Amino acid sequence: MKILSITTATNHLSVALNDGDKIWEKNEEDHRNHSEHLDPLINELLKENDLTLKDIDRFAVAEGPGSYTGLRIGITTAKMFASILNKDLVGVSTLAALANGASDGLIVSELDARNKNFFAGVYHKANGRLENLVPDGHYHLDDLMNKVKDVGLSEQVIFVGSPIEKYQDEIKDLLGSDNFTQDAGDNQIHAGEIGKLALNKEAVDPDKMVPKYLRRTQAEMDWHKKTGKAFGPDSDYVEEV
Incomplete structure (x- = not known):
């Protein structure tokens, strides 16, 4: 195919x-x-x-x-x-695509969304098989690390995606471990x-x-604030001008 x-x-x-x-x-x-x-x-x-x-x-x-x-x-x-x-x-x-290109192990696949927030999911990869352990979502760093701990820290945690260098100390404190690393690949x-x-x-x-x-997009948030209406399908918040 x-x-x-x-x-x-x-x-x-x-x-x-x-x-x-x-x-x-x-x-x-x-x-x-x-x-x-x-x-x-x-x-x-x-x-x-x-x-x-x-x-x-x-x-x-x-x-x-x-x-x-x-x-x-x-x-x-x-x-x-x-x-x-x-x-x-x-x-x-x-x-998932990011995680699939990373080294085998416990993988935190993440994109920095600013202010210590991340688009992220936790995966495990072994022998060509990828398993999603924590659903993709928008997480604060604290919440994300708690979810990683809930999965278990029996092996090194591999971060793939945005650089984690500036968060190293916080991640260490939140995980209670320094057994983590950035993936050795290009993280793209x-x-x-x-x-x-x-x-x-x-x-x-x-x-x-x-x-x-x-x-939610900023357009959705602005529409909701302006109208007070509940969020609906994608097209509902578009305002005709």
Whole structure:
């Protein structure tokens, strides 16, 4: 099965073609305008492998968490391809993809959300199998470390994602242990890992896929404050002007 995977969830842009055990991947770092770079990168990848979009069996995309704008770019592109070509579409957790690319062990997959808050999930990886132990969510550092302790500290804790250097002392105090480290890899989200996880996931209706932000957008909060109405489906808070 040929799977074309995309991640625009962070400033690291990555696209990949997975075909069995083979992976071809292209990456760009620190390009903020993914909307301009995504399509050319996909075209390069397909051209180098003598393929067109019609040859792809399944499209996969990082569905969140991540940059609100970035997620929308990647998801909209994948939805469009799948819908027009009548092909499978799969959404993959950004944090699961991060964890899948990390070393084996107890993994805290995280993206710094500022003010000691993180988009994070806790995973265990062994022998190519990834298990989610703490659901992806938006956690304060204290709460996140308590959840890691609840899982158990029988092995070294591996952080993958945003650098944890400035939180080292706090993490040590909260865990009651210094048996943790940053993953030795590049700590980026790679589309090839999305493709691996997408192979056995159930496809979704492209019209129903929405980003998994894991916290409400500022637009939602402003709408709720202005109207006093309960939060509803994504489109309910959009104000016509």
